[in-house]
Amino acid sequence: MKQIFLVCQNVDCKNRGSEQLMKELERQVAERGLSDVEVRSYICFGACQDGPNIVLYPEKSWYAGVKMEDLKDIMNHLAGGPDVKRLDKIDASLKELIYQLLDTGVF
Amino acid sequence: MGKIITFDDWIDHFQEWRKDIGYDPSLLGDYKFETKLDELHHSEIEFGDFRGQHKWERVEQIPNQSIRDGLLNLIVYQGDTEFASVEQQKNLLDTAPTDYDRQALIRVNREEMRHGWQMCYLLMTYFGDSGKLEAQKLLERRAFKGNRLLGSFNAPVNNWLDFFTYTQFVDRDGKFQLTMLSHSSFAPLAQSVTAMLKEEFFHMFTGNTGLTRIIRAGKVPTPIIQKYFNKWLSTAYDLFGTDHSSSAHWAYVWGLKGRYNEHEAKEQADKSRLNDLARNLYLDECQKLVEALNQYIPADRPRLFVPDLKFNRSIGEVAGKTYSVKGEPLSAEEHQKHLAQVLPTPEDKRLLDAIFKEKDWVLQMN
Numbered sequence: 001m002k003q004i005f006l007v008c009q010n011v012d013c014k015n016r017g018s019e020q021l022m023k024e025l026e027r028q029v030a031e032r033g034l035s036d037v038e039v040r041s042y043i044c045f046g047a048c049q050d051g052p053n054i055v056l057y058p059e060k061s062w063y064a065g066v067k068m069e070d071l072k073d074i075m076n077h078l079a080g081g082p083d084v085k086r087l088d089k090i091d092a093s094l095k096e097l098i099y100q101l102l103d104t105g106v107f
Numbered sequence: 108m109g110k111i112i113t114f115d116d117w118i119d120h121f122q123e124w125r126k127d128i129g130y131d132p133s134l135l136g137d138y139k140f141e142t143k144l145d146e147l148h149h150s151e152i153e154f155g156d157f158r159g160q161h162k163w164e165r166v167e168q169i170p171n172q173s174i175r176d177g178l179l180n181l182i183v184y185q186g187d188t189e190f191a192s193v194e195q196q197k198n199l200l201d202t203a204p205t206d207y208d209r210q211a212l213i214r215v216n217r218e219e220m221r222h223g224w225q226m227c228y229l230l231m232t233y234f235g236d237s238g239k240l241e242a243q244k245l246l247e248r249r250a251f252k253g254n255r256l257l258g259s260f261n262a263p264v265n266n267w268l269d270f271f272t273y274t275q276f277v278d279r280d281g282k283f284q285l286t287m288l289s290h291s292s293f294a295p296l297a298q299s300v301t302a303m304l305k306e307e308f309f310h311m312f313t314g315n316t317g318l319t320r321i322i323r324a325g326k327v328p329t330p331i332i333q334k335y336f337n338k339w340l341s342t343a344y345d346l347f348g349t350d351h352s353s354s355a356h357w358a359y360v361w362g363l364k365g366r367y368n369e370h371e372a373k374e375q376a377d378k379s380r381l382n383d384l385a386r387n388l389y390l391d392e393c394q395k396l397v398e399a400l401n402q403y404i405p406a407d408r409p410r411l412f413v414p415d416l417k418f419n420r421s422i423g424e425v426a427g428k429t430y431s432v433k434g435e436p437l438s439a440e441e442h443q444k445h446l447a448q449v450l451p452t453p454e455d456k457r458l459l460d461a462i463f464k465e466k467d468w469v470l471q472m473n
Binding site for chain 2: 010011012043044045047049052079093094097099100101104106107
């Protein structure tokens with residue numbers, strides 16, 4: 001199944017470097033020739049305080065407060081490596097709500 | 108209700124307040140109101156004349172009464188907005204466009220109530236009799252009676268376009284205020300608002316995604332959306348306070364309330380323009396958000412924009428002055444006509460009511 005990195009590009013995440021993170025993710029995905037992985041900008045996940053936020057969907061892994069040096073572990077997880085638990089900081093009820101929203105396909 | 112002596116007494120008043128405004132407690136399910144204190148960004152005072160000293164943990168450690176009064180005032184104003192917003196929004200529960208939206212509204216309401224709870228906890232715990240009195244008064248004022256402390260919080264929230272615009276722009280003012288307080292020299296306030304900020308983001312998210320869904324659905328005319336932007340943004344500008352505020356000056360000197368970009372700013376704070384600085388940063392952020400929304404508007408339709416800072420202001424140097432949404436000076440007569448053209452009218456309400464009868468005015472979520 002195709003996996004999509006949803007990278008928040010709303011104001012707070014952008015101020016914390018999400019634009020650069022997105023470019024770097026795109027570069028790494030292209031470099032590895034991952035045709036079943038897409039990188040997309042996302043409107044907002046409602047967790048700006050913990051940004052930059054990236055959600056891997058439909059797997060539903062949420063990475064909060066991502067820094068450039070975290071991308072290596074995230075890509076490693078995508079290739080079958082362990083979850084990046086240190087970036088799993090978001091309140092469960094918010095995650096549930098946002099995943100519900102993603103499942104609707106509206107965003 | 109009797110006099111408030113303990114926090115339990117205050118909780119009884121809080122429950123009475125919910126009854127009085129007609130908020131059905133069953134909507135909140137098993138949600139438990141609680142006080143949340145997050146970690147401090149810094150244990151030392153971060154700016155102002157007391158910079159470098161240990162943050163104050165108790166009111167008795169605060170060096171003088173003026174600072175204590177200033178702090179009390181900041182907490183009261185913050186708390187007043189929290190309860191007011193629930194009063195403004197509760198009438199929308201029955202008209203939620205989807206079940207998702209209803210759940211989102213309930214979540215926003217319960218978190219605003221919790222934020223009010225948190226502010227009252229501070230008042231009750233740290234400020235003696237005057238704090239208890241203020242905590243009681245926070246539950247006595249009413250948005251629909253027009254006696255909440257700030258203008259935005261007395262304005263009517265009549266429909267879901269109002270609600271999404273409000274959460275996009277007025278709650279965003281909340282983000283700015285909480286961020287400025289999150290570095291406060293009074294440790295319990297800094298810890299409180301840091302926890303509140305985390306919850307506030309969902310509210311802005313609700314507004315941003317709600318407006319995006321309306322615009323993508325393409326049924327509500329853009330000029331009407333613009334009128335709601337004009338209504339809420341002009342009053343949100345006022346929330347930052349007067350242009351050369353001595354209260355903001357002293358709140359900074361005392362380390363109670365910093366700049367929004369306190370730790371990124373390279374320059375020394377211009378203490379005579381602190382409110383203006385925050386208002387301009389807010390304006391920049393709103394402009395970026397509106398530009399992002401414009402991407403969803405077809406090329407043949409008018410673009411949305413952020414009204415000029417001088418438009419329809421009630422406080423500050425331009426209060427009561429007759430400027431257009433684009434910032435051009437108008438005569439009093441022209442201004443009256445202009446307001447009728449750029450703010451929501453009864454005719455707009457009728458049109459919206461008709462549009463809202465169909466489900467397709469906003470992208471459905473379920």
